Amino acid sequence: DIQMTQSPSSLSASVGDRVTITCRSSQTIRNYLNWYQQKPGKAPKLLIYAASSLQSGVPSRFSGSGSGTDFTLTISSLQPEDFATYYCQQSYSTPPVTFGGGTKVEI
Amino acid sequence: EVQLVESGGTLVQPGGSLRLSCVASGFTFSDYDMHWVRQAPGKGLEWVSTIGTAGDTYYPGSVKGRFSISRENAKNSLYLQMHSLRAGDTAVYYCVRANFDIRGYIFYFDFWGQGTLVTVSS
Numbered sequence: 001d002i003q004m005t006q007s008p009s010s011l012s013a014s015v016g017d018r019v020t021i022t023c024r025s026s027q028t029i030r031n032y033l034n035w036y037q038q039k040p041g042k043a044p045k046l047l048i049y050a051a052s053s054l055q056s057g058v059p060s061r062f063s064g065s066g067s068g069t070d071f072t073l074t075i076s077s078l079q080p081e082d083f084a085t086y087y088c089q090q091s092y093s094t095p096p097v098t099f100g101g102g103t104k105v106e107i
Numbered sequence: 108e109v110q111l112v113e114s115g116g117t118l119v120q121p122g123g124s125l126r127l128s129c130v131a132s133g134f135t136f137s138d139y140d141m142h143w144v145r146q147a148p149g150k151g152l153e154w155v156s157t158i159g160t161a162g163d164t165y166y167p168g169s170v171k172g173r174f175s176i177s178r179e180n181a182k183n184s185l186y187l188q189m190h191s192l193r194a195g196d197t198a199v200y201y202c203v204r205a206n207f208d209i210r211g212y213i214f215y216f217d218f219w220g221q222g223t224l225v226t227v228s229s
Contacts, residue, residue, distance in 0.1 A: 043219035
């Protein structure tokens with residue numbers, strides 16, 4: 001099974017900050033990597049698919065990059081509504097579908 | 108508008124059984140692979156099962172042999188039958204639609220239900 005490791009597990013940031021979250025896979029997954037945002041008590045929401053494609057309706061301050069084993073989610077200017085937990089997920093070698101452990105973005 | 112509405116979550120004793128349901132609307136249900144993903148309290152996301160458009164099914168080792176996913180396209184419905192439930196199965200269970208990128212290779216979860224809580228406890 002492919003293991004997904006996110007770092008950091010949590011971070012503190014301020015409105016307007018540039019925030020970068022990293023996801024690493026235990027073996028190459030090419031660009032088969034997706035990112036989700038989850039707010040407390042809510043279902044996850046798709047942000048980025050195929051490593052760098054922005055899901056329709058998602059603000060352009062979110063971007064994704066990477067290929068192979070190392071991936072990044074960047075929020076160019078953090079907004080109040082972006083405080084949430086972010087998860088990466090691989091769909092290269094399934095089953096099983098695997099998720100990273102999550103990164104909580106806090107004030 | 109795509110909607111996925113789960114139901115069936117409740118308190119159940121260890122060793123018990125439960126069936127979750129998910130009703131889909133706003134898209135052609137039979138055209139999509141569907142999944143269940145769960146989240147234990149305060150924990151991350153865990154994939155639980157997949158059913159393809161042809162009815163093929165997949166499970167992780169943690170639930171294989173205990174859980175069974177099924178679909179009823181005529182009713183736009185997805186199900187998860189759970190047996191031999193354990194405390195570790197306590198979680199919010201999400202019904203999730205999978206979609207594919209333009210080349211049809213990379214799938215991602217583009218719509219999620221609101222979730223239904225399953226609590227396994229005596």
